[in-house]
Amino acid sequence: MIWQNFIDQTLKPIQVSDTISEIKLAFKASKFNHLPVFKKEVFKGSVHIDDLLDLEPTSSLSDFNYLLEVFYVESHKTNLDLIHEFANHQTNLLPILDQDKKYLGVIKLEDTLDLFGESPFVANEGEVMILRKEKSKFAFSEVAQLIETLNARVSGMYVSKLSEEFVEITVKVEHQGINEILQTFRRYEYQIVSEHPEDLFAEDLKEHSDYLNKYLDI
Template sequence: MNITDYILNEIKPLHLKGSVKTAKKMFNNFPITHFCLVENDMLLGSFAQEDIQTIENNDASLAAYRHLLNSFFTDENATVLELLKIFADNDTTIIPVLNKEKKYLGYYDLCDVLDVFSTSPFITENSETVIIEKLESDFSMAEVSQIIESNGGKLLGMYISEKKQNLVQITLKISTEDIHEIMHACRRYDYKIISTHENDVYLEDLKNRSDYLQKYLEM
């Protein structure tokens, strides 16, 4: 699926000669956080709804408020993950799209990009999600892949989901008939399993030993 198929032009951009009143009306008509400001096919930036609403002079032209413009955009070659980062970094529901000549093509809508991501095999294929943890200096993607594949699993994807001090947590999407065998193998390679899983034999064994020790101490 080509993400560029989702470039939209339904909502027309604002222009410098437009009034604050017009911008406010457009924000009331469309449930988006930003409006693009375009002049001669060139993107000048994007106005945030919260900034426009603070302007009292409704008859003023938008040109007088260029200092309120936010500068974020993407190009035609952006990936879904790159787009999601731009959405998050700018707390926006639209992203302007520029071509190679830096001319405005349209925009991406957050809902559309989320739909594309949610229908990818990474999300839809039947799989197990496992979160592991290890020292960042000892973590190896190649090693994790080898552990999974040598124990009958298929790695659909992985990403570093958290960093704290010198540790990293890695979220794995794994297609397998026996996730417990893979978790056991990860532990042998000193990866800590952060996620909880039903019928985890290792944790059950630790719990049983703990219960036995507690009973022993109470004797």
């Protein structure tokens, strides 16, 4: 299901002419940390509840225009764009505008997370691996090829960490036995960041480490 179906148009708009006291009441009636602000029907930005704490209750928000944060998502963007904006602005409510910057409504963080949870990457059965490799040697095509040559299937993958030296990706795999997949990636110079009970290589390392510790204690 597309996220645009979850745009909420019922939220009562806050006007820049409203008093701080009135806006605090609007926050109290909601469960959001930001609320969108308008000048008549024109979207001007969002205000955070914490920024109102020490303001004079009878003053108007228009006296504090510097508190307005201008962020939004356009209606043609993807689920990942939504998640990026939620995280980037530490908010649980995003204003949605069309390509002409006309306000369409808001979308809630909880609805976006529910949609993400229904995606095949999250909902399908499988094993999640975190792999790391030198940036200059990394290729998505190689990751997919190595998995598919072992008669497994990739449910999804994304870059979860990136630096100048290495790439770290999260991969979900439908498989019959994860150990063979892990050993194959090691042979191709991937580091396995995630932990797996079926990882015989990691178990062997632990046994050798335990043996060495016992030897050193003698």
